[in-house]
Amino acid sequence: MQMQTSLPASLPNSLPAGFEALEPFVEYWAGATNDIRWDRRARASMAEIRSFYEAAVPRADEGLAYLEQFPLDAMPDDATRLLRLLLSLPHAAMAVEFHGQPRAAASPFPHGMHIGRGPWPQGW
Amino acid sequence: MSVVDLPKPNTEFPKLTVPNGLGTGPIPIAPYISQAWYEQERDRVFGRAWLCMGRVEQLPEADSFIVKEIEICGVIALITRDAKDQIRAFHNVCSHRANLVVHETSGKGSRFVCKYHNWAYRNTGDCIGVPDRANFFDLDMKKCGLTPIACETWEGWIFINLQKQPEVTLTEFLGNFGEVFRDAPAPAATQAFTVDVTSMRANWKVTIDAFCESYHVPVLHPSTLGDTFANDSNRYARPLSGNVRGAHRTMTTFGNPNYVPPESSLIERLAYSNIDTGNTLGANDAADMQALQNHPAINPNKVPNWATEICWLFPNFLIFYSPGGFFTLEFWPLSVNTTRWVARMHTPVAADVRQRFQQEHYSCRMAEIFLEDVGNLERQQKAMESGGKTEIILQDGEFLLRHSIETIQKWVASATVREALAE
Numbered sequence: 001m002q003m004q005t006s007l008p009a010s011l012p013n014s015l016p017a018g019f020e021a022l023e024p025f026v027e028y029w030a031g032a033t034n035d036i037r038w039d040r041r042a043r044a045s046m047a048e049i050r051s052f053y054e055a056a057v058p059r060a061d062e063g064l065a066y067l068e069q070f071p072l073d074a075m076p077d078d079a080t081r082l083l084r085l086l087l088s089l090p091h092a093a094m095a096v097e098f099h100g101q102p103r104a105a106a107s108p109f110p111h112g113m114h115i116g117r118g119p120w121p122q123g124w
Numbered sequence: 125m126s127v128v129d130l131p132k133p134n135t136e137f138p139k140l141t142v143p144n145g146l147g148t149g150p151i152p153i154a155p156y157i158s159q160a161w162y163e164q165e166r167d168r169v170f171g172r173a174w175l176c177m178g179r180v181e182q183l184p185e186a187d188s189f190i191v192k193e194i195e196i197c198g199v200i201a202l203i204t205r206d207a208k209d210q211i212r213a214f215h216n217v218c219s220h221r222a223n224l225v226v227h228e229t230s231g232k233g234s235r236f237v238c239k240y241h242n243w244a245y246r247n248t249g250d251c252i253g254v255p256d257r258a259n260f261f262d263l264d265m266k267k268c269g270l271t272p273i274a275c276e277t278w279e280g281w282i283f284i285n286l287q288k289q290p291e292v293t294l295t296e297f298l299g300n301f302g303e304v305f306r307d308a309p310a311p312a313a314t315q316a317f318t319v320d321v322t323s324m325r326a327n328w329k330v331t332i333d334a335f336c337e338s339y340h341v342p343v344l345h346p347s348t349l350g351d352t353f354a355n356d357s358n359r360y361a362r363p364l365s366g367n368v369r370g371a372h373r374t375m376t377t378f379g380n381p382n383y384v385p386p387e388s389s390l391i392e393r394l395a396y397s398n399i400d401t402g403n404t405l406g407a408n409d410a411a412d413m414q415a416l417q418n419h420p421a422i423n424p425n426k427v428p429n430w431a432t433e434i435c436w437l438f439p440n441f442l443i444f445y446s447p448g449g450f451f452t453l454e455f456w457p458l459s460v461n462t463t464r465w466v467a468r469m470h471t472p473v474a475a476d477v478r479q480r481f482q483q484e485h486y487s488c489r490m491a492e493i494f495l496e497d498v499g500n501l502e503r504q505q506k507a508m509e510s511g512g513k514t515e516i517i518l519q520d521g522e523f524l525l526r527h528s529i530e531t532i533q534k535w536v537a538s539a540t541v542r543e544a545l546a547e
Contacts (some may be wrong), residue, residue, distance in 0.1 A: 034317070034487055057390050067477040083477065086259040090485035093391035094492050098347040104492055108499045115491055116318035116466075120482035123317075 015085070016066060016078045021058060022085060025052050028091075030084040034118030037084070042103050048103060053092040054067040060089055073121045129465040137358070138524040140366040140375075150515035151264060151529055152319040156327045157509050162460040164536045166196050170457070172373075172541050174276070174283040174290070174297045176441035177203060178452065178468070181280070181313040183211060187234045187247060188449050191216055191226055195464070196457040197286055201273055204224050204247035207234065213275035213284045219268040245270050280310055297463050299370030304421040305435065311449060314437075316468035317487050323464055324498050326505040328440060329528065331465060334497050335453055336436055336524040338363060338377045342498055347513060348493045355380040362521050364427045371438035371535075371545060373527045376423050379431030395485035412472065413447050414480040436524055459504055467494065468503055488507065 014026050028044075029052050031037040041049060056063075063086050070079050095102050104111055118124045152361040155161045177192050183205040192201045202216035202225065218225050218238040225238045225245065235252065237244045244253030251268035254260070274285040276294040279302075283294050297300060299307075324331065334340065338361035341353040354361040358378045366375040373547060385392035416422055422445045435443040442453040451469040458464055469490060474480035519527050538544035 009536055031214070032483065037484075038488065038491060050223075051389075060394055064477050064481060070477075072474055072477060072480055083480075086481065088486045089391050089483070090395060090488045093389070094348075094484070094488050097389040097392055098492070100347075104348070104496050106499050107492075107495045108502065111321075111495060111498060112323055113319065113491065113495055113498060114322045115487060116320050117316070119317045119471055119480060120315045122480075123315075 014078060015082050019059065019063065019082060020064075022082075025055060026081060026085060026113065028052075029056075029088040030081050031088065033114040033115070035089075036090045037091050038115060039042045041088065041095060041118040042109055044102060046095065046102055049092050053089065053096050053097060056085065056089055056092075060086055065118075137362040138266065140521060141518075141520045141526060144366065144368040144523060144527065146368070146523060146526050146530060150517050151526065153508050153514055153516060153527060154406065156330055156505075157194050159460050161536075162196075162457070165278055165457070167437075168536045168538070168544075169532055171249075171286050172291070172535070172544075174285045174294050175396060175439075176437050176454070177201070177213075177282040177284055178454070179280055179310065179313050180205075180211065180277060180282055181310075182282075184228070184314065187232050188230070189226065189233065189236075189247060190230045191228065192284075194286070194456065195275065196296055197275070199286060200224065202236075203282060203284070204249075204272065206247050210248075211245075211275060211282060212249060212276055213282075214270035214272040214337050215273060217271065217525065218243050219251060219270070219363040225270070228431040243268075248261075262450070273283065278327050279306060279308065280313065280536070287541075292470070292545060295322055295546065297371070297541075299372070301369040301374070301435070301437070304369065305419075307447060308419050308422065308445070310470070311416065312470040312472045315473060316451070316470045317483075319467040319469070319487075319494055321463075321494075321498060323458055323462050325462055326501040327461050327508075328377055328455045329532070330501050330505055331463045331497075332436075332440060332442065332453075332455045332500055333525045333528070335442055336375070336434055336528070337522045338431075339519065339521045340500075345493055346497055348489055348496065352380050352383045355376060355382060360521070365386040365425045366523055368426070368527050371531050373520065373524050374421070374437045375434045375436075376425070376427065377428050377431045377434065377522050392485065395482045416445050416450070417447060419445075434524070436528065438528075439535075461509070 015022055028040060031040050063082055067079055067083055075083060076106065148356055149475065157494065175194065182190055184205045186205060186209060189202060189204045192203060194201065200216040205211050205440045216225050218240065220238065220241055221362045223240045224237055224347065225236050234247050235244055242250065242255045246252050249270040249272060251265045254263065254265060258264060274287065274290045276283055278294055278298060341349050355488050361378055361398060364376040364378055367373065423434045431446060433445040440455045444451050449470055451467060453465060453467050455463055455465045469487065471483050474483055535544040
């Protein structure tokens with residue numbers, strides 16, 4: 001399956017100007033696909049999930065507003081990185097807002113379930 | 125709260141089992157754990173029923189193809205759309221030495237070449253190339269085409285039948301379901317995000333059953349779904365309507381109209397704050413959904429607080445219509461106690477980044493819910509196999525499961541498909 005996965009993940013200033021405070025989270029949380037973002041969250045500790053969630057939630061609305069200037073399927077690399085980072089927030093929210101733990105109680109892990117394609121237009 | 129303080133169940137919920145002509149007794153566990161029964165299902169159910177392969181949009185243009193494996197019958201189906209938009213199915217097997225012709229699961233191509241000796245086929249099935257043909261013995265290329273599989277479409281849904289000469293047409297097989305669901309819309313059918321489980325350790329019926337009753341929802345999915353599928357007026361998530369439709373069956377489930385994300389759910393609130401989705405669990409545009417809600421067979425009683433119309437196409441394919449869109453689930457037996465399944469969630473191409481954000485939240489939530497089911501069902505299969513019980517008990521809201529097993533039992537017992545379909 002062909003997906004856009006080639007962005008360098010953790011360059012200095014990899015995010016658009018103004019979002020420098022989120023740089024420490026890029027390498028782990030700006031996963032290239034929905035499936036990777038889900039897996040990263042499932043493998044993280046609750047402290048790591050909360051740390052990302054608490055840092056990123058206050059910037060989420062501002063980040064989405066910034067990204068609104070670009071077409072979804074033609075963003076510059078730094079904006080794509082910011083989008084992928086923000087798209088990990090719903091994953092983190094499953095742990096923080098629904099489960100109160102990294103994964104749902106009694107759900108198997110590891111498991112054979114995968115998100116084969118993510119939402120469109122990207123499919124990741 | 126003590127037991128005597130519990131409010132009485134709302135008696136307005138319709139009865140479903142007896143009015144639909146079903147029995148009320150316990151159901152044997154043997155069909156969920158028996159190898160001999162599994163082989164009967166292979167021959168008499170999957171070997172004879174029309175099997176839904178999905179939507180025509182999965183073949184988006186001329187010369188598209190998909191490959192679908194029906195493991196229980198050992199069949200690998202190559203489904204093609206030719207230049208004239210005719211859809212056909214073939215066994216994906218070379219006429220020369222019976223190797224696999226197409227290795228991909230989907231793609232585009234008007235011809236297929238076997239990678240073993242370069243025998244070539246058009247997507248109409250005709251054999252069009254045999255290297256060093258002169259060295260064979262009286263080879264008749266007209267007889268060397270791909271072996272066809274019966275294939276028909278209905279309302280944009282592709283079906284195949286593994287009988288060499290299907291005993292009944294697709295129209296006869298669909299019966300009442302095909303009549304009442306004619307013209308049902310398929311919004312955002314051209315794309316889907318997918319969730320798949322390559323192999324889980326549970327019988328295929330154990331697995332599909334879990335998606336066809338809402339009684340378990342407040343218990344198994346309390347944080348991911350519970351408050352959306354039940355409230356004080358319907359605390360046990362009783363269905364709103366249900367109909368047996370020939371070999372198939374449909375049911376309307378309850379949605380809590382008062383659900384709003386709690387104050388503390390900051391991301392859930394952000395994801396849903398800017399889009400009129402028409403449904404907390406959906407990811408579609410409300411305008412696109414009106415056509416679904418207007419269809420006479422979807423939520424047939426037009427109850428305002430409905431969550432989904434579950435359409436169970438016999439034996440193993442589910443279409444879920446909801447105010448938030450539609451999605452499909454297909455369950456393929458790999459063995460008596462392992463199952464592969466695929467969910468295709470049809471959501472529109474996001475128009476902007478906020479809709480994309482909402483869709484990520486929706487996909488996360490669905491995957492969490494599905495994973496809760498996987499863990500639960502693997503435990504159930506193990507318990508069923510332990511021999512601690514020989515029967516299961518079903519309540520009225522679980523009538524879809526009862527009709528499923530009764531229909532399977534009928535197909536297994538029937539010498540002909542027409543007999544199995546007889547009222």
